[in-house]
Amino acid sequence: MERYPTGCSFDCGGNCALQVYVEDGCIRRIGPDESPDEVLRPQLRPCARGLAQGYRVHAPDRLLYPMKRIGERGEGRFRRVSWDEALDTVAEEMRRIKNTYGPQAIFNLCGSGNTDARLHHTIAVPTRLMHMLGGCTSGSAVTSFQSVIVACRRTFGVPAPIHDRETWAQSKLIIMWGCNPAFTLKGTNTNWYLARAREAGVRFVFVDPVYTESAAALADQWIPILPGTDTAMLVAMACVIVSEGLHDRAFIDRLVYGFERWCDYLFGGEDGVPKTPDWAAPITGVPAATIAALAREYATAKPADLRAGWAPGRTAFGEQFHRAAIGLAALTGNVGRVGGSPGVWMPDNFAGAEAFGMGTVPVGTNPVRAYVPYFHWADAVLRGKAGGYPSDIKMAYIVGTNIMNQNGDVNKGVRALKSLESVVVQEQFMTPTACFADVLLPVTTHFERTDVQVPHECGYYLIHSPKVLEPPGECKSDLEICTELAKRLGLEGYNDKSESEWLEEMAAGSPAGGYRRLAEQGVYKWAPERPRITFQENVEDPEGHPFPTETGKIELFSPQLARRGDPLFPPLPKYLDRGEREGFPLLLVTSHARMRVNSTFANVPLLAQYEPSELLLNPLDARRRGISDGDRVRVYSAVGALLTTARVVERVMPGVVHMYQGAWFRPAADGADEGACVNSVCPDTVSPGASGATNGALVQVERA
Amino acid sequence: MQLGFFFDQSRCVGCLTCVIACQEWHQVPAGPVAWRRVITLHEGRYPDPWMAHLSLACNHCEAPPCLDACPAGAITKRADNGVVVVDRSVCIPNCQACLAACPYGAPQFEREADARMQKCDFCLDRLAEGKQPLCVAACPLRALDAGPLDALRRHHGSCCEAPGLPDPAGSRPALVVKPRPRTVSAPRGSGEAPT
Numbered sequence: 001m002e003r004y005p006t007g008c009s010f011d012c013g014g015n016c017a018l019q020v021y022v023e024d025g026c027i028r029r030i031g032p033d034e035s036p037d038e039v040l041r042p043q044l045r046p047c048a049r050g051l052a053q054g055y056r057v058h059a060p061d062r063l064l065y066p067m068k069r070i071g072e073r074g075e076g077r078f079r080r081v082s083w084d085e086a087l088d089t090v091a092e093e094m095r096r097i098k099n100t101y102g103p104q105a106i107f108n109l110c111g112s113g114n115t116d117a118r119l120h121h122t123i124a125v126p127t128r129l130m131h132m133l134g135g136c137t138s139g140s141a142v143t144s145f146q147s148v149i150v151a152c153r154r155t156f157g158v159p160a161p162i163h164d165r166e167t168w169a170q171s172k173l174i175i176m177w178g179c180n181p182a183f184t185l186k187g188t189n190t191n192w193y194l195a196r197a198r199e200a201g202v203r204f205v206f207v208d209p210v211y212t213e214s215a216a217a218l219a220d221q222w223i224p225i226l227p228g229t230d231t232a233m234l235v236a237m238a239c240v241i242v243s244e245g246l247h248d249r250a251f252i253d254r255l256v257y258g259f260e261r262w263c264d265y266l267f268g269g270e271d272g273v274p275k276t277p278d279w280a281a282p283i284t285g286v287p288a289a290t291i292a293a294l295a296r297e298y299a300t301a302k303p304a305d306l307r308a309g310w311a312p313g314r315t316a317f318g319e320q321f322h323r324a325a326i327g328l329a330a331l332t333g334n335v336g337r338v339g340g341s342p343g344v345w346m347p348d349n350f351a352g353a354e355a356f357g358m359g360t361v362p363v364g365t366n367p368v369r370a371y372v373p374y375f376h377w378a379d380a381v382l383r384g385k386a387g388g389y390p391s392d393i394k395m396a397y398i399v400g401t402n403i404m405n406q407n408g409d410v411n412k413g414v415r416a417l418k419s420l421e422s423v424v425v426q427e428q429f430m431t432p433t434a435c436f437a438d439v440l441l442p443v444t445t446h447f448e449r450t451d452v453q454v455p456h457e458c459g460y461y462l463i464h465s466p467k468v469l470e471p472p473g474e475c476k477s478d479l480e481i482c483t484e485l486a487k488r489l490g491l492e493g494y495n496d497k498s499e500s501e502w503l504e505e506m507a508a509g510s511p512a513g514g515y516r517r518l519a520e521q522g523v524y525k526w527a528p529e530r531p532r533i534t535f536q537e538n539v540e541d542p543e544g545h546p547f548p549t550e551t552g553k554i555e556l557f558s559p560q561l562a563r564r565g566d567p568l569f570p571p572l573p574k575y576l577d578r579g580e581r582e583g584f585p586l587l588l589v590t591s592h593a594r595m596r597v598n599s600t601f602a603n604v605p606l607l608a609q610y611e612p613s614e615l616l617l618n619p620l621d622a623r624r625r626g627i628s629d630g631d632r633v634r635v636y637s638a639v640g641a642l643l644t645t646a647r648v649v650e651r652v653m654p655g656v657v658h659m660y661q662g663a664w665f666r667p668a669a670d671g672a673d674e675g676a677c678v679n680s681v682c683p684d685t686v687s688p689g690a691s692g693a694t695n696g697a698l699v700q701v702e703r704a
Numbered sequence: 705m706q707l708g709f710f711f712d713q714s715r716c717v718g719c720l721t722c723v724i725a726c727q728e729w730h731q732v733p734a735g736p737v738a739w740r741r742v743i744t745l746h747e748g749r750y751p752d753p754w755m756a757h758l759s760l761a762c763n764h765c766e767a768p769p770c771l772d773a774c775p776a777g778a779i780t781k782r783a784d785n786g787v788v789v790v791d792r793s794v795c796i797p798n799c800q801a802c803l804a805a806c807p808y809g810a811p812q813f814e815r816e817a818d819a820r821m822q823k824c825d826f827c828l829d830r831l832a833e834g835k836q837p838l839c840v841a842a843c844p845l846r847a848l849d850a851g852p853l854d855a856l857r858r859h860h861g862s863c864c865e866a867p868g869l870p871d872p873a874g875s876r877p878a879l880v881v882k883p884r885p886r887t888v889s890a891p892r893g894s895g896e897a898p899t
Contacts, residue, residue: 029728037846048723183717183719192846213717214717217717224751594718606724619750651746
């Protein structure tokens with residue numbers, strides 16, 4: 001039995017080291033990283049999913065051969081064809097669509113299925129092809145945390161990662177707002193660093209509609225809040241802090257732009273409504289005294305670390321949540337300070353793995369510059385230019401994503417895919433999206449090709465992931481498929497390198513000192529000389545290091561947004577009411593499951609047996625509907641219905657119901673989704689800052 | 705010498721990595737058998753709920769009730785390290801007397817009518833190589849530890865009582881637990897060094 005050190009490569013929030021044991025071309029076991037475990041160079045311990053992925057790689061339902069659709073689109077009936085026939089057909093379709101309608105009629109729907117990998121990167125590889133072909137329509141916003149990016153750019157001028165994790169224990173108070181890293185990881189080992197911070201005496205407060213696994217492990221206090229109202233609580237906290245003189249006047253004078261204008265809003269100068277805790281209490285469901293107490297605690301526990309999770313940002317006005325949280329961090333002088341935080345929790349390496357000297361496959365530029373918020377992909381397909389989108393879409397090219405399942409309003413996604421002239425999917429499994437392909441191309445897993453990987457959200461390491469298995473059946477990598485298409489389309493220079501030549505080029509400037517050294521080491525870890533404290537130099541030396549904003553300061557008031565003039569994306573952080581609630585009294589929050597990576601792994605029985613489909617609801621809401629624990633229930637909204645099992649629990653706020661996202665859509669004859677994919681009932685609403693607004697979806701629940 | 709486990713319930717987030725790591729290492733497929741299990745406990749009423757998890761394998765008890773209960777003598781306790789092992793060739797198919805006797809539900813059976821007992825063997829194969837049991841090596845929170853019981857007690861205390869855990873008096877489990885406090889306002893930062 002051969003043992004190979006390698007890594008995971010999924011969109012889970014971490015990227016961990018594995019030891020894969022292979023015998024007779026088959027994975028026998030997967031074990032964890034067992035190198036020395038040190039605080040600055042910890043073991044990169046994988047989770048259940050990483051360890052169970054042998055079952056996924058060798059699954060009986062792996063796609064093994066190129067296939068073409070027979071029967072109606074979406075029926076899921078296919079016949080096997082040769083690679084030549086499949087590739088000729090796809091290339092001919094791409095040429096036809098481009099020549100008939102223009103390149104922007106091709107929708108480049110590539111996703112984050114495998115983006116820790118630098119070479120076989122599921123976004124870069126197809127995007128490079130589309131750009132060389134003459135352009136395409138592409139998705140423009142990140143599904144996970146678009147509102148965080150927007151808020152950071154409009155307030156700090158740049159993305160703002162959290163401080164290095166070994167410093168977290170130096171905080172007096174950490175407020176975890178709408179996040180459950182127990183299941184979302186937030187970087188390999190983050191839960192371990194959080195546990196250490198707690199044990200060192202840091203006080204933890206959780207603000208969340210659900211008492212999560214992370215809250216259960218860490219929280220000194222849980223404050224339940226209605227989804228989508230977080231900004232109201234934040235601005236009420238700001239109101240308390242300023243009215244009681246608890247703000248950091250010196251910090252604000254030196255580093256903040258727009259303080260007076262925000263105060264004007266907070267104290268009701270703009271609209272005659274002071275944003276007091278008494279104002280926020282009925283909106284948020286949080287008692288006024290609780291809001292005021294947390295405000296005082298956050299302002300006086302110095303340093304304090306407010307961490308706005310991404311879930312409250314995925315609401316109707318999600319960018320306001322992140323802008324307000326940054327505002328609080330600035331008011332209290334916690335930005336750029338050890339034990340404080342910038343108020344947001346961004347991935348370190350979002351700015352690109354360039355920080356580690358590692359690029360990916362260069363994508364060039366999109367000659368037609370046509371972009372659609374990713375979350376609105378189906379709406380863009382159905383409505384095109386007439387609906388205000390940049391192009392009329394005729395063909396979907398789908399790589400590394402179960403896009404129909406994983407964005408709001410699955411039923412609209414079905415209609416969108418059915419409406420197209422052509423659908424091509426590169427996949428490993430027959431996902432609900434893959435069922436809609438005209439041509440379905442089978443793709444290798446990362447164990448069947450060689451790559452180098454960077455950390456998913458944070459950490460200082462690189463992983464070499466060697467080819468440890470032969471591809472099953474006739475699977476090819478996305479890069480091989482796109483290379484074949486490029487040849488057929490006459491695109492010279494798409495891929496003129498071997499796998500190892502690419503990898504040598506990518507890793508040449510990396511801390512590992514080149515590809516060969518990284519390959520020898522397997523996993524290369526290092527520790528920076530000093531822990532990174534985000535914005536420390538901007539705060540300590542504002543003249544020498546101004547914030548990269550128009551004013552050089554942290555912009556509570558954004559001149560850029562003022563010029564935009566959109567009342568729904570105002571220049572100051574504000575609570576905006578979403579309005580409509582008619583007929584759907586419950587607010588659905590959807591979060592990441594421990595046994596799935598979004599929709600990946602949903603078809604692995606070893607994991608699925610621990611992840612039953614459930615709706616969590618409070619006994620109060622259950623009783624009103626005659627629902628008992630274990631009952632089959634129907635959850636429905638304005639856009640669809642699903643069937644699942646009720647779990648009546650005390651850890652969900654009344655008025656709120658919770659489901660884990662990522663189950664596979666499986667419509668019954670009456671259209672209700674028996675697979676319990678949350679996006680069957682979540683709409684495809686997009687915030688003014690282009691974030692998908694899945695959380696706080698308006699639903700009703702009844703016994704099935 | 706007696707080997708045992710340490711479980712830090714205060715750290716556990718219920719991610720089930722220990723369960724899957726064990727199933728993966730010992731090649732236990734999807735189904736009713738899991739040599740290590742995680743039980744989730746719920747108490748309290750909204751808005752003061754309480755939740756904790758209990759990760760349990762075989763506790764390799766110092767007075768194992770399963771051993772006494774087995775009519776076939778299939779269960780023995782190793783003299784060198786106290787690990788409780790089962791000889792499956794001797795086990796009476798589906799007798800399950802051991803399961804009835806075990807306070808922790810450690811003995812595991814497939815669904816087949818002729819299923820023989822299987823359970824945690826403390827990763828004796830890894831022990832021979834000087835390595836920790838795989839659940840310990842895999843836990844992302846470092847909430848599990850294993851080793852000589854007296855050393856575990858020196859390092860982590862001798863507590864063997866935690867929410868969800870049966871009274872240790874009868875079987876004397878080779879287990880040390882750091883329980884999750886039932887109230888969320890327990891004092892923090894007691895000076896204990898994080899491991």
